[in-house]
Amino acid sequence: MQFERVISLIGIDKFNLLSSKKILIVGCGGVGGYAIESLVRTGIKNIDIIDNDIIDITNLNRQIITNLNNIGLYKTEVLKKRALSINDKLNINAYNIFLDKTNIDKILSNKYDYIIDACDTVQTKILLMEYSLNNDFKLISCMGTAKKLDPTKLTITTLDKTSYDPLAKTIRKKINKENLKKINVVSSCEKIIECNNLGSLMFVPATAGLLCAKYVIDDILK
Numbered sequence: 004m005q006f007e008r009v010i011s012l013i014g015i016d017k018f019n020l021l022s023s024k025k026i027l028i029v030g031c032g033g034v035g036g037y038a039i040e041s042l043v044r045t046g047i048k049n050i051d052i053i054d055n056d057i058i059d060i061t062n063l064n065r066q067i068i069t070n071l072n073n074i075g076l077y078k079t080e081v082l083k084k085r086a087l088s089i090n091d092k093l094n095i096n097a098y099n100i101f102l103d104k105t106n107i108d109k110i111l112s113n114k115y116d117y118i119i120d121a122c123d124t125v126q127t128k129i130l131l132m133e134y135s136l137n138n139d140f141k142l143i144s145c146m147g148t149a150k151k152l153d154p155t156k157l158t159i160t161t162l163d164k165t166s167y168d169p170l171a172k173t174i175r176k177k178i179n180k181e182n183l184k185k186i187n188v189v190s191s192c193e194k195i196i197e198c199n200n201l202g203s204l205m206f207v208p209a210t211a212g213l214l215c216a217k218y219v220i221d222d223i224l225k
Contacts, residue, residue: 005090006046017224018046024223025049027115029102029131031078032056033065033203034145035121037212040067043086045220049094050086051113054078054122055101065205102127111138117222119215120144125173132162132178132186143218145211146171146190149201154210156193159218165190189214 004010010018026047028035031054042050056078062069068082079097086095100106102122107130118140120131128144135142143159147170163184165171171190178184189211196202 009046013224021046021220021223022048024116024219025051025114026117026119026219027051027053027110027113028119028121029053029127030121030123031068031082032062032121032123033205033208034148034212034215035119036067036078036082037209038119038121038215039082039086039212040089041213041216042219043089043093045216047219048090048092051096051098051110051115052079052082053098053100053102053110054082055099065203065208067209102130104130107131107134111140115140117219118142119219121212121215123170125170125177128174129178129183132174132183133180135186136180136182141219141222142186143215144186144188145215146174146188148191148208148211149203150195150198151191151193151207152196152204153191153193154206156191157189157207157210157214158192159187159189159214162186162188166192167194168192169195187218189218 028039031052058069058074058076058078060074068085073081077099079099083095083097086093120128131142146168162171168190
């Protein structure tokens with residue numbers, strides 16, 4: 004049985020509860036790829052994914068879905084195929100779009116139980132945070148993972164408690180509602196390493212993605 008070891012750990016009733024939830028992942032790169040991989044292998048059955056990016060050779064150092072044979076393909080299409088190769092009973096929809104104010108109402112009309120924000124666009128992150136306060140879904144938003152080396156410095160916290168995270172700092176400055184600062188996030192307290200571009204190593208975004216998935220699984224099971 005494919006999920007025998009999951010069921011033996013959490014029991015059939017909780018496994019069935021996991022299978023009943025519907026989850027949206029925004030961003031299918033270094034963080035989102037690992038979050039989706041973990042959800043699928045845990046038994047989450049209903050997943051939608053959003054990303055408008057294609058795989059580039061610079062993604063190979065950290066993104067689990069990438070290899071030399073799929074450069075130039077849409078990340079969502081590659082990820083959907085990979086997910087179905089793990090569980091062919093998965094209900095998964097892939098949207099090759101950029102999530103913004105023009106389409107968020109239509110997307111969120113699908114009534115998700117949880118949303119994992121693994122994108123890297125400030126305005127989209129803020130938009131999702133605002134929607135999470137006004138709609139019936141839970142959000143976990145990943146902050147910055149570039150220019151960091153230590154995955155043990157990553158933690159699940161709230162936006163107002165982040166430190167040494169330039170992306171989180173930018174978002175805090177742009178929002179004016181105090182309750183938005185209580186949004187759950189994955190963030191690293193490691194000081195950034197000065198380097199050219201957004202330097203990164205695989206295990207930091209990978210760990211962030213796993214923590215995003217952990218937040219969702221833990222919350223369902225509690």
